[in-house]
Amino acid sequence: MTGPTTLLILGGTGEARELAKELVTRGEHVVSSLAGRVARPKLPDGEVRVGGFGGPEGLARWLIENDVDAVIDATHPFAQRIGANAVIATRETGTPLLRLARPGWTEQPGDTWHWADDLEHAARLLPGLGERVFLTSGRQGLAAFAGLDLWFLIRCVDPPEAPLPRRHEVLLDRGPYPVDGERALMERHGVEVVVTKDSGGAMTAAKLTAARGLGLPVVVVRRPEGCRRPETASVTTVQDAVAWLGARKKGSPA
Template sequence: MPHVLILGGTTEARRLADALDPHVRVTSSLAGRVAAPRLPAGEVRIGGFGGAEGMADWIRGHAVSAVIDATHPFAETISFNAARAAATAHVPLLALRRPGWVRGAGDDWREVGDLAEAAECVRGAGRVFLTTGRMGLAAFAHVDDVDFLVRSVDAPEPPVPPRMEVLLDRGPFTLDGERAVLAEHGVDVLVTKDSGGAATSPKLVAAREAGIPVVVVRRPPVPDGVPVATTVESAVEWLHATVP
């Protein structure tokens, strides 16, 4: 029986685990950063591998036939570790990445390279809605002239911005809900990563309607030489063509 390792934690990863043939053994690996993650079908492991070498050892030790990196588009470290591990263990690797967002008419976007650049962009901006996840809040910890509204699945831990209000919530988010958040909290600027997908895109529409500028952090590139699928269906097709 072929054994597929899915590096998961995303909606696409869960859909992929559901979509694979029942005659394929599936193990989904989750980072363990969310206290109560939504678990996919099949076997699940939680926690790191110990770097690229540890992942390569796990792949060999569990007779993995192929690896599909369906992590968040900004999970740069695990993606590069996966590329090195797959090459070391001589197994095929695919990156499953939802398409990024596209600027539309009326959008007021400023694209930046990373969270540190985003932090400099919002200095003195009044009320800033941070939707970049709790793991990146350290980049904003030195910004003391902004009132941050931070949305996170779990409560953030220091270092965090000194002036911060937290909204504990998990997507998908509705357009009406995002309109309400922007209005009720008097948001002046929205900061987001280009994670793509429909689950968190309503905030962009709500910001456009309200004339609120958006700082968009560009996603890191996929490691060189790794093929990319943009849909679960194309990932399944790749697997069928790659693993007998």
């Protein structure tokens, strides 16, 4: 690669926006692709497209038609389908692919974590851990908790769809969240247990710090096996992603 390159960022995360901003500043042609699941997403710098590609075949066709030099998969750690499609499409077209995936959270002294394989498993763990649940796993998959006779504070960016737990309150909000605010929120609602996905990153980690300080148990949903793509080059920071692109432009293997 020499001169300005066309880069497709599969995004929607804070890291994707940060990467797009950095690359646009460097004069690259950046197209960020958003899934379209959030009604009013934070838009990154550069060109933006919203919606799916039509499977791996559609993505491969889009890469060829738009003369894409490289793809950076900076999607959410729990996004499985688009990541798998990217692996297939880039392999078919010979397009370099990089996975930018922030590390998961690690348990700290004072934490009481209960690991769950999925949301259904998380729901089965809740009885006995607390009657008032702070549910922060997003608006998808909430049906897993609908049959529980517990009270839920459900926080998500957009209004969730039924079925929902019978006793609940919905809080529409978007991170980042400060630790003091998270602690105050939990105390105000009498939260006894927190449920979260292992999303990683600093934007939503404050709830873990607040739960630790309050001595609350946390049910943490593991990242699914489909999110791990060992066959793909992978980095954990925006700086490393920029370095990977720089190495490719210089002709170095990466």
